Each structure stands twice: as C-alpha cells, then as structure tokens.
Amino acid sequence: MGKVQLTKIESYNNIDMIQTSINSMLDNSLLSKKLFDGAKVVIKTNLLMKKKPEQAVTTHPIIIECLANYFVKYNCEVIIADSPAGPFTKTSLEGIYEASGMVKAAQNSGATLNYNVSFSEVSPSDSMRLKTFNVIDVVKNADFVISAAKLKTHGMMTFTGAVKNLFGVIPGLIKAEYHFKLMNEENFAHHLIDIERYVKPDYSIIDGIEAMEGNGPSNGIKRYLGVLIGADNAYEADFIACDLVSIAFKLVPTLYLAESRNIFNKNEIVVEGIDYKALNIAPFKLPDSVDLTFLPQNTPAKLKEIIIKKLKAKPEFVHSKCISCGHCKRNCPANVISMVDNKPVVNLKDCISCFCCHEVCPADAVNIKKSLLLKLLK
Ligand code: SF4
Ligand code: SF4
Known part of the structure; x- marks a missing residue:
C-alpha cells in the first residue's frame, strides 16, 4: 500500500534539505523496489508557459534537479519533459526550458531535456471519454514516469496538482482540440483521469513551497506554504494538497470522479511526515470561475x-x-x-x-x- 509523505521546507535555497527530503520520500516509495539499472525515467514537470521560477507557475527547478539527482545516482537515464501550452516544437521548448530554469537543472544533475516532439495514438480499454488520444512519445516510451507538479488553483478544475499535470503529455495544440470535444468540467475531468490511468505515474511530487491561489494556474497570487508533498498515488497527493489549503473535495472533479470510479479512497490515505493540519494554513482564495455546488442535488x-x-x-x-x-x-x-x-x-x-x-x-x-x-x- 502506498503513502503520502510531507516535509516542511523553508525555502528553495535550502537545497540540502530538499535533496534529503526527496531522497527519503523516494527511498520509502513503492517505486524504489522497481527501479533498475539503465531505466528510462521521465520527470514530467509542469512548465505551462515561459515563466520564471519565482513566478510560481512552473515546478521549481531545484525540485526537478533533486529528483533527477536521485535517479541519476541509481544509474537511470533521466529525461525532463513536458508539452506546455502552445505548439509543441523544439524552438518553443528551448525558450521555456531556459526561462523556467530547466537548462540549469539538467546540467547540474546530468539529466537530459526532451526535444523529441513526436507523439502517437493510444487507445486504453478503460478510457471513459476519448477512446483514442495522442500522447507524446517520450512519456509513452518511458519505463517510469514521475509527475512533478506545482500546487495551484485552476479556473476550470479548481485545483491543479499531480493529476492535472499529466494533461501535458497531450501534444501541443491538440490539447485545445480535446478541450473542445469534452466541453464541460466533468467530461474534461474524466479525460484527465483517463490520461492518469494510461500514464499511471510511478511517483508524484507536488511543489507546495511557493504555491498559487486565486485565479491560477498562471495569473493567480503567489502564496508561500513551505511544504513538499510526495506520494505513490497521484490522487492521494492531490487530496492531501487540497486538504492542506482547504479546497473542498466536492469542488475538485478529478478527485470526486476518481473516487466514484473506485480509483482511490480518500478514507484510506496513509500520511507520514509533518502534521500538516498543525500548520494551520489559511484557506486558499479560489478562482473566480463558477461554483455551482449550491444547486440542490436533485436538480434535473x-x-x-x-x-x-x-x-x-x-x-x-x-x-x-x-x-x-x-x-x-x-x-x-x-x-x-x-x-x-x-x-x-x-x-x-x-x-x-x-x-x-x-x-x-x-x-x-x-x-x-x-x-x-x-x-x-x-
Ligand atoms: S474561455 Fe472561451 S474564449 Fe477563452 S479559450 Fe475557452 S472557449 Fe476560448
Ligand atoms: S489577451 Fe493576452 S494572450 Fe491574448 S493577445 Fe492579449 S496578451 Fe496575448
């Protein structure tokens, strides 16, 4: 059985502390028992767009560097990858890697940055929405995938963490096409769950040291939390992240729909590390997008x-x-x-x-x- 681990990190400058925390999380993960020499590990970071680390839109490069260090030490081939918003091209990736600090993270750790922009169709048998969708080849061909997300609010999904981060395995502008096909929040959330079921990330890290509240995921308000979350299960990581900042379960469709699909059970989560409730973190300011939970349950x-x-x-x-x-x-x-x-x-x-x-x-x-x-x- 998996677990969620939380550590308190004062700042991104405390690199030794971050490395120690990540080493401990991964040593205690289910993944540690499966790693093998030469394994291809893809760290699926959240890059979204050309933003600097201090803007709290993208996963901080120190987190990515420490994750990469861990896997390089185990003789794995480590690749940092994402398909951010906009076209999935080498030129676009170059600019985003540079701005987000990923170039340095790769240089310091010995990881490589992904420039392979090819993708393939997949047809998972358990998909509930799009029966066939495209996935970037770097993720499709990985032995292990790490979802390295940023803790943020999201205009459509209320919250983005380890599960929503995986929408970045859909290549470039095809993301917009799927958005349009799926239209409403619940259809889109089911698709995100379908993607998660296909990728099945082997570990999830949520960077909540500097997070984002309000009108996230790119233009919200930066908020210091000083917390790093690691988990074997992406939904469990997201559930604890939401609980940490008091985002109600009923407002996060990827969570309540995953539970309705029996993919995870919020009552069975094992949490280790700091007592996060004792941190008394003030509730997050939510996005201004609609909250219709006030409608009676029996509305036709x-x-x-x-x-x-x-x-x-x-x-x-x-x-x-x-x-x-x-x-x-x-x-x-x-x-x-x-x-x-x-x-x-x-x-x-x-x-x-x-x-x-x-x-x-x-x-x-x-x-x-x-x-x-x-x-x-x-
Ligand atoms: S919110 Fe409306 S205008 Fe904006 S991207 Fe979506 S469909 Fe287009
Ligand atoms: S609204 Fe924003 S994204 Fe659209 S053209 Fe203006 S600056 Fe660019």
Whole structure:
C-alpha cells in the first residue's frame, strides 16, 4: 500500500534539505523496489508557459534537479519533459526550458531535456471519454514516469496538482482540440483521469513551497506554504494538497470522479511526515470561475445544464494590458476569439468557459468574470 509523505521546507535555497527530503520520500516509495539499472525515467514537470521560477507557475527547478539527482545516482537515464501550452516544437521548448530554469537543472544533475516532439495514438480499454488520444512519445516510451507538479488553483478544475499535470503529455495544440470535444468540467475531468490511468505515474511530487491561489494556474497570487508533498498515488497527493489549503473535495472533479470510479479512497490515505493540519494554513482564495455546488442535488440534469450555461463565468479581455501576442486566439478550443486591430475580441455565446485564454496569457490581460446572475444568487 502506498503513502503520502510531507516535509516542511523553508525555502528553495535550502537545497540540502530538499535533496534529503526527496531522497527519503523516494527511498520509502513503492517505486524504489522497481527501479533498475539503465531505466528510462521521465520527470514530467509542469512548465505551462515561459515563466520564471519565482513566478510560481512552473515546478521549481531545484525540485526537478533533486529528483533527477536521485535517479541519476541509481544509474537511470533521466529525461525532463513536458508539452506546455502552445505548439509543441523544439524552438518553443528551448525558450521555456531556459526561462523556467530547466537548462540549469539538467546540467547540474546530468539529466537530459526532451526535444523529441513526436507523439502517437493510444487507445486504453478503460478510457471513459476519448477512446483514442495522442500522447507524446517520450512519456509513452518511458519505463517510469514521475509527475512533478506545482500546487495551484485552476479556473476550470479548481485545483491543479499531480493529476492535472499529466494533461501535458497531450501534444501541443491538440490539447485545445480535446478541450473542445469534452466541453464541460466533468467530461474534461474524466479525460484527465483517463490520461492518469494510461500514464499511471510511478511517483508524484507536488511543489507546495511557493504555491498559487486565486485565479491560477498562471495569473493567480503567489502564496508561500513551505511544504513538499510526495506520494505513490497521484490522487492521494492531490487530496492531501487540497486538504492542506482547504479546497473542498466536492469542488475538485478529478478527485470526486476518481473516487466514484473506485480509483482511490480518500478514507484510506496513509500520511507520514509533518502534521500538516498543525500548520494551520489559511484557506486558499479560489478562482473566480463558477461554483455551482449550491444547486440542490436533485436538480434535473437538463435544467442543471441550462442553469450552468447561464451562470458560468466568462473571460473578459483587458485591452490596455494586452500585448497582442495572439496566444489566446491560438489556444482557444472553441475558436471564438478574433483579433480585431491586434486585440482579442470574443464571441461569448459559443465560449465554453475553459479559461485556456486566461491560462496562456503572458500579460494577465484576461479576467475571469462572474455572471451578474450568479453574483445576485449567492
Ligand atoms: S474564449 Fe477563452 S474561455 Fe472561451 S472557449 Fe476560448 S479559450 Fe475557452
Ligand atoms: S489577451 Fe493576452 S494572450 Fe491574448 S493577445 Fe492579449 S496578451 Fe496575448
């Protein structure tokens, strides 16, 4: 049986402490019994976009370096990989690796950075949504995969950690295509669970030393927590991370749907290390996207669908902040953004409220705007 381990880390400058914690977590993991000489270990980090480590959007490079050190010491071939938002190309990866500190993490540890942008179709028999989807080859061909996530809020999924991090195994702009096919939160969450079931990460680390609350995952508020979480099971890591910052289980579809699929049981989690409840961490500020849990449980499905459509938050573009990069337009799954005089204009009627535009905007020029009706109701 697996476990979740938590350690208190004062700062990213405390490299020895981080290395000791990661060594101890991995020595006590189920993975340690399976490692073999020459194994190909892929560290699936969360890179999302071109951001610096201190912006708390990407997994901190010191965490990645310490993870890589551990596996290099065991004579493994270690590859740092992700398919961030936007096109999955060598040029795009080069810029993101440099900005996020991954170049140095790889140099210091002896790991390699992935530049293989090929991908393949997979058809897992237990998938509940997309029966066939594309996965980047570097992950498909790995012996072991580590989900090395950042603890953040997320406009559509409420929370992003070890499970949501795995959406980055879907290549580049194909992510937008899947978003559009799946449309609503629960369909998308089922797809994330399907991806997790396919990848089955061998260990998960959540970087909660500096986390993000509010309108994450890229334009929220940086929040110091000083906690590192490691777990054999990605859902258990996410559950404890949410509990740490008081994000309710019922607001995280990847968790409550995974439990409904009997993939994990929140009542059977074994936690070791610090008593995280004693840290008394103040609850996270949630994203401004819609929380419809106030609707009665017995609301008929059709009526619920109509109400949700009316109440959903929508993106609002702030042209004075916009730098006209066009990332929002390129990443919009519903293709409802046009550039008029070099500024984005959205057709809200067909917008699916996925907030990909908010997520990829480098200038924090996309707000999540609550519907007026929802404000009146709550
Ligand atoms: S406009 Fe933004 S929130 Fe709406 S569908 Fe496009 S990316 Fe998603
Ligand atoms: S809103 Fe953001 S992502 Fe869209 S064009 Fe402007 S700066 Fe770029």
